[in-house]
Amino acid sequence: APDPAITELQPWQQYLGEGVDARPYGFPSEHEAHVVRRNVPWLTADATSSVNFTPLHELDGIITPNGLCFERHHGGIAELDPGSYRLMINGLVDSPLVFTMQDLLRFPRENRVHFLECAANSGMEWRGAQLNGCQFTHGMIHNVMYTGVPLRLLLEEAGVRTSAAWILAEGADASGMTRSIPLEKALDDCLVAFKMNGEALRPEQGYPVRLVVPGWEGNMWVKWLRRIEVGDQPWHHREETSKYTDLLPDGRARRFTWEMDAKSVITSPSPQAPIPHGPGPMVLTGLAWSGRGTIPRVDVTLDGGVTWTEARMSGPSFDKSLHRFYHDFVWDGRPMLLQSRAHDSTGYVQPTKDALREIRGENSIYHNNGIQTWAVNESGVAENVEIS
Amino acid sequence: GGVPLVGAASADEVPAEATVQAASAGTETAPSPSREGDFGLGRAALPEEVAAWDIDIRPDGQGLPEGSGDVWTGEELFVEQCAMCHGDFGEGAGRWPQLAMGQGTLEGPDPVKTVGSYWPYLSTVWDYVHRAMPFGNAQSLSPDEVYAITAYILYLNEVVEDDFVLSRESFAEVTMPNEDNFYMDDRPEVELARFSEAPCMEACKDGVEITMHARVLDVTPEGGGDGGGIDLEGSSGSPGDAAPEPAAAPADPEPAADPEPATEAAAAGPDPALVETGAQVFRKCQACHEVGEDAANRVGPHLTDLVGRPIGSVDGFNYSAVFEEARAAGDVWTEEHLAEFLADPRGTYPGTKMSFGGLRKDDEIAALVAYLRSAGAE
Incomplete structure (x- = not known):
């Protein structure tokens, strides 16, 4: 029968739509209303110190739209006024300085694409398959283009003393977020950023200014950045002692586990993105990243790891950024056990969850970069599972 | 900052590995602009500001x-x-x-x-x-x-x-x-070589079995689950403990209208600017209290329709004894009484569990009362 979508006159063919200026700051189609950040309420006591998750299963390419970048706050969203914004640099410097927003905009800028991954991403999966959806298992990550001033330039303006070895980055929010960062990293590639994907940072991402610490755990990327103190030893504050330390089976804990290990996940099909069609040609796609460089290669398996195939990488390959991979194949309609395995530019290959557990046990919470498995049934429905 | 103390616990425990790892942390494709701090931007931070x-x-x-x-x-x-x-x-x-x-x-x-x-x-x-x-x-x-x-x-x-x-x-x-x-990240020694071997591509296993299904736990939000598994920040309780408080108590039986003679401001309708200021002041309360249409009890009772409400009257909230007594006495949250309480919670109701010292400024109190009236009337 003829398709009414073609044969019937549709309202948008006949009547005028809204004009320019009806949406002075655009928003997505009403048909995309389900594409939102989501929370797992039982994780935390209160939404003001909590996390929500990027809907990775709905996205493609490598850039995360600003309104979908996952949020992690420790004292709610600080609503700063850029007019009264100040950035202080003090401690072991020749001249303690205060910069206004306008001052920052007069330093040379850089543009760089980097992923930000929470150290606890996939942390709920250490003891086994738990959450059904890559939004929840892997959604504490986003990837945007930052515009900002190299932190090095600001530190050099203040004059770092020879005894200096660390900085403390501090936020202006109600948790007074602080993290110690080695001076070498601060002088290497950290940015004091004020734009994401071309527009001002969103309030929930640290407006007007946040720190960018490429490749390192997201907790260090202090939002609402108000102060950099230079010192000769780390501060060992709450977020680097009681939290963001990795408890191992012998009861001891690793500290300063800053770098994010290479990792990947198939975003479609996945539990929130089942196969909507039957057997035949289909597209499998996913994301891969490494805190130590780029991702030249991703392998995928459809049979739970008996046979692996190199996926097709597509899109730009930036340092410490998300990479997009595809596997285009003909599905025979039989159940599949899907996995992806990232290789980074240092030669590191993403391990299985069991290989990680052999070393780290199940209590470390952070830095779970094990291979994820989705079981897909004959109907195309996917589920989070673990396999032998 | 500040003055260093002697007898330090950890001055000599700075991990030397930290610098090594940081130095190898990455290579940029494009060189950063280089200039040795002679922009002349910014101004000196005053000692009072640093303090x-x-x-x-x-x-x-x-x-x-x-x-x-x-x-x-x-x-x-x-x-x-x-x-x-x-x-x-x-x-x-x-x-x-x-x-x-x-x-x-x-x-x-x-x-x-x-x-x-x-x-x-x-x-x-x-x-x-x-x-x-x-x-x-x-x-x-x-x-x-x-x-x-x-x-x-x-x-x-x-x-x-x-x-x-x-x-x-x-x-x-x-x-x-x-x-x-605690010890310094040893992944470079313990893990990196082990996880950098060429992986198997063909006939890697004899067979594969599913050993665990996420749906057995059923804790995914859209699935409606409410417990199971570990916690983001690693506190100990099982997520079963985390089940939220039962949803908002039944609507207050009292009418929302203020039974007391309306104040001048209320009679003229709420002053939007005052309500807006009150919304800012309410941030001091919102770690423990919700207000508005869907407000639920949290650490403190919900504050919807608070003005005019009998004291201690939200069903399902475990009040301090002093509020139970006030309820028994038939006391009501009037604007005046609320203002008195907000200025000195523990003086007004000795023994209250509310851990808030009170608002010091009268204009903040007036704004908060206006906001609570307004939010309750939505």
Whole structure:
């Protein structure tokens, strides 16, 4: 029968739509209303110190739209006024300085694409398959283009003393977020950023200014950045002692586990993105990243790891950024056990969850970069599972 | 910042590996602009400005202000300011962090990471309480109060005796039990080579079996589950404990209208600017209270339709005895009574569990009352 979508006159063919200026700051189609950040309420006591998750299963390419970048706050969203914004640099410097927003905009800028991954991403999966959806298992990550001033330039303006070895980055929010960062990293590639994907940072991402610490755990990327103190030893504050330390089976804990290990996940099909069609040609796609460089290669398996195939990488390959991979194949309609395995530019290959557990046990919470498995049934429905 | 102390716990424990790892952390494709700090931008930070913001404390005691506090003063403050979330003895309420005990659990299946069982440095406790607590009213405690609360937390963890007085001087005498059990990230030695071997591509296993299904736990939000698994921040309770409070209590039986003679402002309708200011003031309350159409009880009762409501009347909320008495006496939250309470909660209702010291400014009180009227009337 003829398709009414073609044969019937549709309202948008006949009547005028809204004009320019009806949406002075655009928003997505009403048909995309389900594409939102989501929370797992039982994780935390209160939404003001909590996390929500990027809907990775709905996205493609490598850039995360600003309104979908996952949020992690420790004292709610600080609503700063850029007019009264100040950035202080003090401690072991020749001249303690205060910069206004306008001052920052007069330093040379850089543009760089980097992923930000929470150290606890996939942390709920250490003891086994738990959450059904890559939004929840892997959604504490986003990837945007930052515009900002190299932190090095600001530190050099203040004059770092020879005894200096660390900085403390501090936020202006109600948790007074602080993290110690080695001076070498601060002088290497950290940015004091004020734009994401071309527009001002969103309030929930640290407006007007946040720190960018490429490749390192997201907790260090202090939002609402108000102060950099230079010192000769780390501060060992709450977020680097009681939290963001990795408890191992012998009861001891690793500290300063800053770098994010290479990792990947198939975003479609996945539990929130089942196969909507039957057997035949289909597209499998996913994301891969490494805190130590780029991702030249991703392998995928459809049979739970008996046979692996190199996926097709597509899109730009930036340092410490998300990479997009595809596997285009003909599905025979039989159940599949899907996995992806990232290789980074240092030669590191993403391990299985069991290989990680052999070393780290199940209590470390952070830095779970094990291979994820989705079981897909004959109907195309996917589920989070673990396999032998 | 501040004055360094002698007797430091950790001045010599700076991990040398840190610098090595950082130096190899990455290569940029494009060179950064290079200039040796001669832009002449920014201005000198004044000493008063540095003092206002530089409140951080280090393990060696650098940054600690003068002051002191004893365990029993700390207990009083803790019960007033902290116990709502952390429990009278640091045992934790609901999903809020447990602060005490847990020693000996770190190697087991359910590690309980508390100040006593896990935190390596006392300075972290002082720094965090001072900069971020009480939750929702940060930096409201004086140095003496922070010393006292820190002393009480140490006592709860059996690190000090009940006659202990914590001060800038006695600080260096305290060693945290778990300090030696932290070590520098050793992934470069332990993991990187092991995880850099060429992987198998063909006939890698004989067979594959599913060993675990996520749907068995059924804790995915859209699936409607409400428990199971571990917690993001690693506190000990099972997520079953995390089940939220039952949804909002049934609507208040009293009419929303103010039974008292309306004030001039109310008669003229709420002043939007005042309500807006009140919304800002309400931020001090919202860690514990919700208000509005879908408001639920949290640490404190919901505040929807508060003005005109009988005191202590929200079903399902466990009130302090003093509010139960007020309810029995038929007392009602009038605007005037609310203003009196907000100015001095513990003076108005001695024994209230509400850990809030009160609003000092009359205009803030007026704005908050206007906001609560407005939010309740939505």
